[in-house]
Amino acid sequence: MINLKNITLGCVLLISNLSFSQKIKPEEVKATMRKVADWQIDHYRDAYTYDKPHHPLNWTNGALYVGMVKWAAMAENDKYYVWLKTIGELNDWKLNDRIYHADDHTVGQFYLELYKKYNDKKMLDPTKEQFDFIMFHPAKTSLNWRSPYHQSRWNWCDALFMSPPVWAKLYNITEERKYLDFMMDEFKATTDFLFDEKESLYYRDESYMGKLDNGAKIFWSRGNGWVFAGLANIMGELEPESSEYLYFKGIFEKMAAKLLKIQTPDGHWAMSLLAQKFYPTPETSGTSFNVYGLAWGINTGILDKETYGPAVEKAWNALVSYVNEEGMLGYVQPIGAAPGKAWPDKTEVYGAGAFLSAGSEVYKLYGGK
Template sequence: MLTAILGLTTVSMTACQPSQDTPNTPSETIASDIFAKDNIITVTNGVADWQLAHIDNFEDYVPSFQDRSREKRGWIQGTFLKGLADWGVRTDNDAYLAYLKNFAEEQGYRLEDRIYHADDHVVGQYYFILHDRYKDPAMIKPTQDVFDQILANPSDVSLDFGPDGTEEGYYKECLKRWCWADALFMGPPVWTKLTKITGDDKYLEFSDKEFWITTDYLFDEDAGLFLRDSRFFERREETGEKIYWSRGNGWVLSGLTDVIDDLPMDHPSRDRYIELYKTMSAKLIEVQAENGYWPVSLEAGHLYPVPESSGTAFFIAGLGWGVANGTLDADTYMPAIRKGWAALNDSVMDTGMMGWVQQVGYAPDKVSANETQFYGAGAFLLAGESMLDLHAAGHLK
């Protein structure tokens, strides 16, 4: 078993195993011990260990996109590896970091093969975290080489999601730029971090420009939320609401925190990023369900009472980051964070598997208690990191 190889300790999970019934965790029933530091570490390590033990054996829990899920440099596993890297650094877990280093070395620290596609860039995030730890230039060079190619010949395709792609790997032409909300998690943090590492402003300049082009295109200022892509400009739920996909907005919020962390304090766009983050955060606490989860369709929760854990985990990660560092008001946001963390604990089975994860998609869809995905576990690790930061800041006692 992989946990034994890594020398990790398998722990008994305190979270309950989800059933097919919708869980109900109203705020007055939340057990205080889930907020204890040791229990945050225990449940989050358990999610990490289960996913590591199923890195190559997940078919029973992932009913679709199994071939894509096996890609070692793809976005699905890449999101988990990024979460594991952040969690490993936050808890100073040498076993996790050694695993990641070996995993990355096997891939030669390469990105996936599509030069322009943001999904193929996300693994750069954990490579760069490893670089911060080990200071090996080989950990950043392949990513830097690809980004230099992009800068030498930047794509200028439209962000319209309609036109079919003309090259293999881009089923829509616009995928050569950040034309879908998820891309704002996959790409910009890598570009921003590369400037921080190298001191070369050109990577951040490119990312900043493209980020705001995408945001101006997809962000609905009236709602305070992102549409997933241009197909959703006109699409509506059956009762007339605009469709704001939970995980799509989760990708954006979580990615924003990494971009802001790595921006120079005097960067001219810094206040704009923070204002976007605050606007989204204020909206999100309005649309959280009473059971602590966020619905898969943020403005139409009445149509989707089923829990969904991956979007919820990204939101807890993002909101916790802001309260812990003082960007958000604790009195306003901690009730939502506590309810959300309780819901996430409820989504974790006794084995450590995170359930209620919507499968690969681009819009609200069905969710099952017994289905998971790598990116769900990755988001949970990011949420666990934020909970430890809240603990350190004195917001969890």
């Protein structure tokens, strides 16, 4: 006798699985990216985590610009390049106020990308001048958390997204090895300090070492997303045969393998990477950075498509489901330094930037030209 209940249940599960593993179409990726980019530009001066909008040169917006410049290269018109150029011009192409602080270097990534496109020295010179000063007056501070002037060096993992790619781009543009050498020394010092070899993940900073959250080591999703995306952005500026590239590739491969193991069944990564049972809420900024890194790794041949492709597909489909009809990306964890909360109707500019970075590589992965 045929059990209709079992057949019905099987059909439901089959339909559910088919919808979740929907084939990604490059034109749909592009359309969603456009919607997110346009919504974010329209709401650029809104308040998000705090009751005031972020300064245009703040790291939050810097992460947005990193993604937006990738989208600008894909768009059919110069609207997005014009928007980015206007921001640079209004701020005289200067970095934010703090000379040494990595957060205030983030905007240099989009400045130097625009320099590559327009070859206008005013887009390059202020960043180059400031980094020359840093090189010749290097911070001698400790990497220990809350030691005097500690954030003059990269002693929190977010910093590895903010500043090192700017040094790598400066090296690529000028072909002056001093920028690469400085970046390598500082990156290695941070990695030696914050990277957990057993878990293949980075502590956010020293204050989280030795602490447990519901019995698990505390590895913040977005913090590791910052690092993972930063590695891709650095390697994109280096020769694949170089020893420097191979150093970053080694870390990248370890992190990728770990991320594959700890992806949630829903496709995202939990805010506390090793404690997903206690953090079931989706979080889209860390997930977007991970998707960007994984898709970039496949596109460059570092990662095997058959192994990592399903994880990218599942995560991208999840991310798209959190974009509302107007183009706002939801479930972006507010500014913080540790696992926390996120909501479907809350966003942040860095979340949109991470999503646009992810989309730029997913688009290529699925055949976009």
